[in-house]
Amino acid sequence: MGKFMSLGVYPKFRKGSFCISSGKEIEIFVEFELAKWQFSFPLMHVLGDSLSGLTRIMGWLQLVLGGLVIIVSVSSLFRFYSAGFFLHNEDICKHFYAVIPENKVVDEGFDIIALSDRIAEVLNKMDNLQEKLELAVLQMEKKNEPLDKTNITILEHKKYLEQEVIRPLYNAHIALRQIRLPKLEGLRNSTLKENPLINTFVNEETRKYITPKDNRVGKINIYGTEKVLNTIGHSCVLSKSELEKYMDYDIGSYCNDDWNLAQKLMLNGCDPLPRRRCLTRASKVYQKPYPINESLWKIPDDRNVRWGNYQCRNFQCLSSKNPKRGYSKCTGCFEMEKEKLKWVTNSSLPVDILIGDVLAIKPGEIRIGLDFGVSTGSFAARMREKNVTIITTALNLGAPFNEMIALRGLIPLYLTLNQRLPFFDNTMDLIHTSGFLDGWIDLLLVDFILFDWDRVLRPGGLLWIDRFFCKRKDLDDFMYMFLQFRYKKHKWAVSPKSKDEVYFSALLEKPPRAI
Secondary structure, X not given: OEEEOOOOOOOOEEEEEEEEOOOOEEEEEEEEEEOOEEEEEEEEEEEOOOHHHHHHHHHHHHHHHHHHHHHHHHHHHHHHHOOOOOOOOHHHHHHHHOOOOOOOOOOOOOOHHHHHHHHHHHHHHHHHHHHHHHHHHHHHHHHOOOHHHOOOOHHHHHHHHHHHHHHHHHHHHHHHHOXXXXXXXXXXXXXXXXXXXXXXXXXXXHHHHHOOEEOOOOOOOOOOOOEEOOOOOHHHHOOHHHHHHHOOOOOXXXXXXXXXXXXXXXXXXXXXXXXXXXXXXXXXXXXXOOOHHHHOOOOOOHHHOOOOOOOOOOOHHHOOOOOOOOOOOOOOOOOHHHHOOOOOOOOXXXXXXXXXXXXXXXXXXXXXXXXXXXXXXXXXXXXXXXXXXXXXEEOOOOOOHHHHHHHOOOEEEEOOOOOOOOOOOOOEEEEXXXXXXXOOOOHHHHHHHHHHHHHHEEEEEEEEEEEEEEEHHHHHHHHHHHHOOOOEEEEEEEEEOOOOEEEEEEEEEOOOOOO
């Protein structure tokens, strides 16, 4: 008996045998496997010992094997192209392209990058805590006095342990408890299983805030979405430690008096900030505000402002005559006698435009508007007297600008340059800007801001550029920025501010744009 050897092809030729019996009959059986199915059948039963019969058998056998080779080739090509060229098969892509660790012991539930960052962060916290404790021990050794003879009280010692020891240990403990992080679904060319920002933060309240909130009924909500995605500024990742400090509070308790930290985060691009579940602090001796017919041009009560994060402790201290007032922008804004003269009295400078002249251009059409700048709301107060509602943007740049605007009975909008205006398209009758967009600002940023203003300004609305100033050599660049929209010029004036700087004022009307 002879045997043919395996050919090593899938589907492969497994076994072939022939035997010569006493009756001189040749019987050949071929057995092969195709896709885990086995077949066995006689190819030919030839009587006699003719050599030509064996030749014919071998010919048939070659035809069968050739057909099997063709089938295997087509099948292999189909699997190759389905791995990512035509029919995208995720499992096959993972098989071909996935980077598998050599030891193959990495748990499928881990996000390796986030895990490494988290461990490094916990180690840094533990190192800082160890340094603080060692420093405290060294100071105690230098004093070499019993605890009962030192000036430290039990409450101070308790506060030290809570703030400097227990809280850092708790934060490190929480960080370690959160090490097992949800992994990205898939390895390559796949969508994320959840928001990747979640793995960036350790603070539990921050993670809860940015986690998508599914609708309770499992249906589409009134906004047409299946879940609500809370937003934070992309630069919050770069200000991670400050943001987690801002979000470190007891739920339902009083918030820290840290609006200055919040404003710092906003100015650094962490805007919008996440919501907090704590109670805002207010002045302990808050008084009833003045009635609207008095509040517009009267300094508010000092007791209605929390002065803890300001250099001054009352409104009188904010006078422009005080060199230690703590702010440099809009230095006379808290002096009502000076503020009353703005936009209503004639001036020798051609760049000064009066409110009466502006309203006369569009009689009865200016109803709502925006004052974009640094002020205490005097422009909005004057326009209110003309039955025009103005929203005033403000930041507390060393002084209580927002509190002052609100206490005067006006509307403050706590907004930075980083943020898109929260108004719908073609809604504002007037945009006024003064003392904010000056020569320090980048031209590309000016371009984005002006296009955003153009978006919210209605056709026929007015853009009032009030005393914009810049270097004389940069005037042409800024002129181009304002002229590119092809607004109608109602007023246009340039006046020298100093040897190297100039003032520029303009009153422009947005044209109708037919599509």
